[in-house]
Amino acid sequence: MADEKSFECAAPELLCNDKTKNVFHDDDDFVDPFIGLMIEREKEYLPKIDYLRKLRSGELDISVRRDAFEWISKAHAEYNFGAICFCLAMNYLDRFLSVYDFPTGKTWAIQLVAVACLSLAAKMEEIEVPSTVDLQVGEPKFVFEGKTIQKMELLILGILKWKMQAYTPCSFIDHFLEKINDDEHPSGPLITRSIQLIMNTIKGIDFLEFRPSEIAAAVAIHVSGEIQATNIDKALSGIMLVEKERVMKCLELIQDLTTISGTSAASNVPQSPNGVLEVTCLSYKSDETTVESCLNSSHTKRRRLDHQL
Incomplete structure (x- = not known):
């Protein structure tokens, strides 16, 4: 089942290229159509409210x-x-x-x-x-x-x-990291820290309050060091699909998670038709x-x- 077509909506590398504009930069007239579609559809794959x-x-x-x-x-x-x-x-x-x-x-x-x-x-x-x-x-x-x-x-x-x-934070993280870091492709260590932190958010239930795109945006900001208020505003400037207030709330939980647990973003993580x-x-x-x-x-x-x- 894990064929190439099955990843058309899930693999970030298939969604982003050097010519693709983004949802983090100042362009009120443009929203990345792929990311926009993913964010629109992610709610179909969430637990009941x-x-x-x-x-x-x-x-x-x-x-x-x-x-x-x-x-x-x-x-x-x-x-x-x-x-x-x-x-x-x-x-x-x-x-x-x-x-x-x-x-x-x-x-x-x-x-x-x-x-x-x-x-x-x-x-x-x-x-x-x-x-x-x-x-x-x-x-x-x-x-x-x-x-x-x-x-x-x-x-x-x-x-x-x-x-x-289903869409997960992993579906968005590569794209968000790239846009926060001035369209530069994120380094391997940065992606690794992001994935580890995403996996750390799954154990508790508090992060069930947020959509995958919101978690990915908050993780991208956290691991990129964009913690100062002015930098967060810059990172989220022009964003039209992910609500800033919700991303900020998720970011606070991530900071609490890494502080209270004594871990950091670089910590090790243990490695259709209807009916049936x-x-x-x-x-x-x-x-x-x-x-x-x-x-x-x-x-x-x-x-x-x-x-x-």
């Missing part, structure tokens, strides 16, 4: 997301997947949790969802994808059969309406015990995945 409120209020169990994050982080590092794969997996997880009535008392279910989200993200982004069974690293409490994980993948695909090419095919009973194995749970979903035609396992 009340998701953050429910996590903060306890209406949704925040430990469910935390446990899934920890496992995805471990498996991501084990296979040395890229940053976009990690961001996509967490995007799928948050969107799924925001709309699906998660069964209570099913401690195994969140691990199954996490495995399926990472598997789908790897199929979208990575060239080499391990089998779904092999993805289960780190001595997991439950070990699922491949067919069980595939059924969960189908459920997630249906719940997310097959919208899997009917899912009847999902089974998993824990030691020698097999447990089954029925997950209901609508019936539809499944499209073929290029990296089908």
Whole structure:
């Protein structure tokens, strides 16, 4: 699935060139059409608007997301997947949790969802994808059969309406760094620090308040050293698509994150049709015990995945 066409809207290097104008420079009559389209469409790939409120209020169990994050982080590092794969997996997880009535008392279910989200993200982004069974690293409490994980993948695909090419901060960061730094292509260390900081923002829930483009703009300002008020105004001058107030609020959170955690932007980070095919009973194995749970979903035609396992 990770073919060249699938990255036409996601890969920053395909969106920017020396002749492309930008959203950070003073040109009130022009907005980069590619970035404009991406920012317009990114809202289609966000969790439900009340998701953050429910996590903060306890209406949704925040430990469910935390446990899934920890496992995805471990498996991501084990296979040395890229940053976009990690961001996509967490995007799928948050969107799924925001709309699906998660069964209570099913401690195994969140691990199954996490495995399926990472598997789908790897199929979208990575060239080499391990089998779904092999993805289960780190001595997991439950070990699922491949067919069980595939059924969960189908459920997630249906719940997310097959919208899997989500925009993440990684989709915008290269472009924003270039425009903040006077159209100079960002250096490798600058991009590395930005990606590390983006990944650091995913663990907590506070950054769920912001869109990927807003996070990317704030990260670009932070790592570029544009922290003085006058420099921030310059960096954001002429911007028409990302709200300055929201970027500033996100920037404050990033500064708090790097201060409170004792880390910096250079810190190490652990390395469609609607509906879905009917899912009847999902089974998993824990030691020698097999447990089954029925997950209901609508019936539809499944499209073929290029990296089908």
